[in-house]
Amino acid sequence: MKAISITNHLGITTVAINNPPMNVLTIKLINEINEFVLSLRDDRDTKVVVFKSMHDSFFLAHLDLNVINGTQGGQAASIEFNHMIANIKAMKQLSVAVVDGVARGGGNEFVMACDLAYATENAAFAQPEIHVNIPTGGQGAVQFARRMGKNKALQALLLGNDFSAKQAESLNIITQFVPKAEMDTFLAMTLGVISQLEVRDIVMYKEIIATSIRDEEAGAELELRYFLARAKEQKTETIIAAFLKHGGQTLREAKDIQGIFIDTAAELT
Amino acid sequence: MKAISITNHLGITTVAINNPPMNVLTIKLINEINEFVLSLRDDRDTKVVVFKSMHDSFFLAHLDLNVINGTQGGQAASIEFNHMIANIKAMKQLSVAVVDGVARGGGNEFVMACDLAYATENAAFAQPEIHVNIPTGGQGAVQFARRMGKNKALQALLLGNDFSAKQAESLNIITQFVPKAEMDTFLAMTLGVISQLEVRDIVMYKEIIATSIRDEEAGAELELRYFLARAKEQKTETIIAAFLKHGGQTLREAKDIQGIFIDTAAELT
Amino acid sequence: MKAISITNHLGITTVAINNPPMNVLTIKLINEINEFVLSLRDDRDTKVVVFKSMHDSFFLAHLDLNVINGTQGGQAASIEFNHMIANIKAMKQLSVAVVDGVARGGGNEFVMACDLAYATENAAFAQPEIHVNIPTGGQGAVQFARRMGKNKALQALLLGNDFSAKQAESLNIITQFVPKAEMDTFLAMTLGVISQLEVRDIVMYKEIIATSIRDEEAGAELELRYFLARAKEQKTETIIAAFLKHGGQTLREAKDIQGIFIDTAAELT
Numbered sequence: 001m002k003a004i005s006i007t008n009h010l011g012i013t014t015v016a017i018n019n020p021p022m023n024v025l026t027i028k029l030i031n032e033i034n035e036f037v038l039s040l041r042d043d044r045d046t047k048v049v050v051f052k053s054m055h056d057s058f059f060l061a062h063l064d065l066n067v068i069n070g071t072q073g074g075q076a077a078s079i080e081f082n083h084m085i086a087n088i089k090a091m092k093q094l095s096v097a098v099v100d101g102v103a104r105g106g107g108n109e110f111v112m113a114c115d116l117a118y119a120t121e122n123a124a125f126a127q128p129e130i131h132v133n134i135p136t137g138g139q140g141a142v143q144f145a146r147r148m149g150k151n152k153a154l155q156a157l158l159l160g161n162d163f164s165a166k167q168a169e170s171l172n173i174i175t176q177f178v179p180k181a182e183m184d185t186f187l188a189m190t191l192g193v194i195s196q197l198e199v200r201d202i203v204m205y206k207e208i209i210a211t212s213i214r215d216e217e218a219g220a221e222l223e224l225r226y227f228l229a230r231a232k233e234q235k236t237e238t239i240i241a242a243f244l245k246h247g248g249q250t251l252r253e254a255k256d257i258q259g260i261f262i263d264t265a266a267e268l269t
Numbered sequence: 270m271k272a273i274s275i276t277n278h279l280g281i282t283t284v285a286i287n288n289p290p291m292n293v294l295t296i297k298l299i300n301e302i303n304e305f306v307l308s309l310r311d312d313r314d315t316k317v318v319v320f321k322s323m324h325d326s327f328f329l330a331h332l333d334l335n336v337i338n339g340t341q342g343g344q345a346a347s348i349e350f351n352h353m354i355a356n357i358k359a360m361k362q363l364s365v366a367v368v369d370g371v372a373r374g375g376g377n378e379f380v381m382a383c384d385l386a387y388a389t390e391n392a393a394f395a396q397p398e399i400h401v402n403i404p405t406g407g408q409g410a411v412q413f414a415r416r417m418g419k420n421k422a423l424q425a426l427l428l429g430n431d432f433s434a435k436q437a438e439s440l441n442i443i444t445q446f447v448p449k450a451e452m453d454t455f456l457a458m459t460l461g462v463i464s465q466l467e468v469r470d471i472v473m474y475k476e477i478i479a480t481s482i483r484d485e486e487a488g489a490e491l492e493l494r495y496f497l498a499r500a501k502e503q504k505t506e507t508i509i510a511a512f513l514k515h516g517g518q519t520l521r522e523a524k525d526i527q528g529i530f531i532d533t534a535a536e537l538t
Numbered sequence: 539m540k541a542i543s544i545t546n547h548l549g550i551t552t553v554a555i556n557n558p559p560m561n562v563l564t565i566k567l568i569n570e571i572n573e574f575v576l577s578l579r580d581d582r583d584t585k586v587v588v589f590k591s592m593h594d595s596f597f598l599a600h601l602d603l604n605v606i607n608g609t610q611g612g613q614a615a616s617i618e619f620n621h622m623i624a625n626i627k628a629m630k631q632l633s634v635a636v637v638d639g640v641a642r643g644g645g646n647e648f649v650m651a652c653d654l655a656y657a658t659e660n661a662a663f664a665q666p667e668i669h670v671n672i673p674t675g676g677q678g679a680v681q682f683a684r685r686m687g688k689n690k691a692l693q694a695l696l697l698g699n700d701f702s703a704k705q706a707e708s709l710n711i712i713t714q715f716v717p718k719a720e721m722d723t724f725l726a727m728t729l730g731v732i733s734q735l736e737v738r739d740i741v742m743y744k745e746i747i748a749t750s751i752r753d754e755e756a757g758a759e760l761e762l763r764y765f766l767a768r769a770k771e772q773k774t775e776t777i778i779a780a781f782l783k784h785g786g787q788t789l790r791e792a793k794d795i796q797g798i799f800i801d802t803a804a805e806l807t
Contacts, residue, residue, distance in 0.1 A: 131777075158731075441689065
């Protein structure tokens with residue numbers, strides 16, 4: 001039996017994780033995720049990949065403690081886990097973690113490897129590795145440092161304490177806290193908008209963002225190059241014509257730009 | 270008729286933007302702003318430049334959609350717009366956007382090009398470009414990436430949704446939310462303090478900040494060099510003497526350092 | 539009489555600062571702090587260093603204004619102050635500022651040089667140097683830039699205004715606001731956990747964090763190298779065995795991972 005099950009719907013692929021008894025990141029689960037993620041490499045139909053857990057209490061518990069040792073097998077499994085994090089970060093599609101349970105250690109690193117992460121009041125996030133004598137091994141410390149700054153990161157890594165979803169949002173561990181009761185509606189709206197885009201749109205913005213964080217000037221040059229090239233496309237002309245026809249660049253924009261976009265989309269389909 | 274009108278008062282220049290019907294960034298408006306900004310290059314009397322809108326609903330709507338195309342004129346206008354953003358970022362003076370309406374696309378990029386931005390409950394900020402098939406073209410994605418981190422930036426750029434002033438403050442799109450009813454008093458106090466400084470003070474801190482963000486060690490070296498040089502100035506000796514005379518370096522500092530600064534300034538004028 | 543007094547308790551060293559009348563950073567105090575910090579270089583027993591003030595109103599007022607001038611002695615003292623900031627930043631141990639009063643100028647720079655900073659409702663933080671014609675000289679502008687971004691940093695440096703502990707937490711000047719009434723309990727719990735670690739654990743995470751902030755890929759490589767090496771240690775095997783014995787990697791983790799850590803520690807001592 002597979003530890004992940006995959007369903008597709010209108011450009012959104014959902015990966016449901018079910019690795020009893022508590023969604024530990026075993027080598028079996030890691031291999032399945034790696035295989036799936038690499039299979040998306042040339043997929044232009046899938047725009048968004050949602051990772052969610054089938055477990056009541058755990059999103060992903062953490063990396064299997066039985067591989068954290070000096071054996072050849074243990075070290076190889078740890079490296080496979082580390083590659084899984086890198087593979088998720090390198091996805092062309094938008095990756096989204098929907099977290100309704102505990103995500104510690106490698107589980108939290110999985111969450112931070114995704115482009116977006118939404119979490120409920122049942123979520124908990126932590127990197128408690130130092131209390132078993134190891135550092136994080138899937139970019140947990142790297143991401144904490146870059147997301148919350150050196151001081152708050154150092155405190156979180158030395159304490160290893162849990163963060164709630166609200167705290168995690170404020171510390172940039174996740175994108176946004178969403179109450180469980182509102183999650184389905186929130187995802188339908190948010191991912192519904194994004195799945196209308198092309199994969200190349202998502203790739204373009206990921207590239208501009210990554211470049212800009214490394215080097216502001218290089219990011220600005222790259223962005224302008226994309227802008228001038230995209231401005232020349234027939235698709236741009238078609239959309240702008242429809243947008244102008246339905247009240248774009250008029251006062252309707254002030255309070256109802258979403259309505260203009262809806263009317264524009266309706267005309268073009 | 271000009272799209273911008275300029276007034277000066279005690280070192281503070283106010284640029285009122287009025288480009289009917291909705292403050293779109295047309296090539297006419299872009300050219301006027303570029304001309305004005307470049308005219309300040311050797312101006313040592315102007316310390317602060319405030320940009321505000323004369324429109325009820327819009328700060329700046331966005332870049333004129335009629336230039337977003339593959340024509341030579343369109344591409345040239347887009348590049349002029351991009352240069353305007355770079356010119357504002359390169360100003361010696363402190364640039365301040367006061368936003369009491371909608372600022373989307375190029376309008377939001379204008380806001381982020383300014384050093385400081387204050388906005389009211391009527392403001393809205395967004396980069397919705399991807400929904401007309403283009404990326405941002407005036408460093409919108411660059412600034413989102415650097416200000417809110419890669420995850421929240423990617424979400425904002427793919428959704429293109431509006432942010433309120435309070436949200437924009439928390440995401441570093443603007444410096445501070447200020448209720449409309451308090452804006453005039455707030456600006457008088459804040460800019461009143463800053464306009465007492467010299468242009469070289471503003472330039473010095475902009476340079477230290479930019480260097481420090483690129484390279485912490487280089488920033489620290491530059492800061493110390495400025496500190497040691499400034500410590501030698503007669504002006505420093507004079508101010509510190511007056512500051513000490515009025516209770517500087519005594520317990521009065523604990524609760525009333527502002528009073529000491531006021532007494533010091535009174536003595537020196 | 540010394541301006542600092544030092545006490546040790548279970549791996550935690552407390553430095554109480556008492557430099558009447560108002561805890562100004564005089565050359566005497568600076569020299570004492572430098573001497574103390576450098577004495578810790580090869581100390582493996584001290585895990586945490588807490589800096590606190592004996593003064594009712596001031597944590598550290600600021601750098602002595604009498605050294606801010608062009609004399610050889612003044613310039614040398616300013617450089618010693620600058621080295622003190624660098625020395626604190628380079629400490630192997632975890633440095634913690636506990637702030638229950640005013641910390642302006644060099645006092646605030648001292649706070650930001652520490653790894654962690656906790657502050658009460660009596661604290662105030664500011665870099666008002668520009669109003670005496672000088673920039674910050676102990677990385678105040680550098681740290682503001684890196685912690686709050688260029689816009690909020692520029693505003694804070696040009697205004698020189700006070701921030702409360704809550705504001706300072708949100709701007710990353712400090713790690714966390716802690717009400718005065720809860721501070722002792724908070725410190726006992728937090729530092730109690732961290733003082734169980736080894737100095738090399740603290741050094742490792744400081745190094746991974748610093749590397750990751752400069753270069754994400756380099757940070758990820760360094761982290762993995764440490765992870766694989768630490769996974770091989772006998773100490774890791776021993777702790778993981780005890781952790782598994784007490785309910786690690788079972789459902790007990792969901793709601794009581796702290797209890798598992800406590801049982802694990804009890805078994806190992």
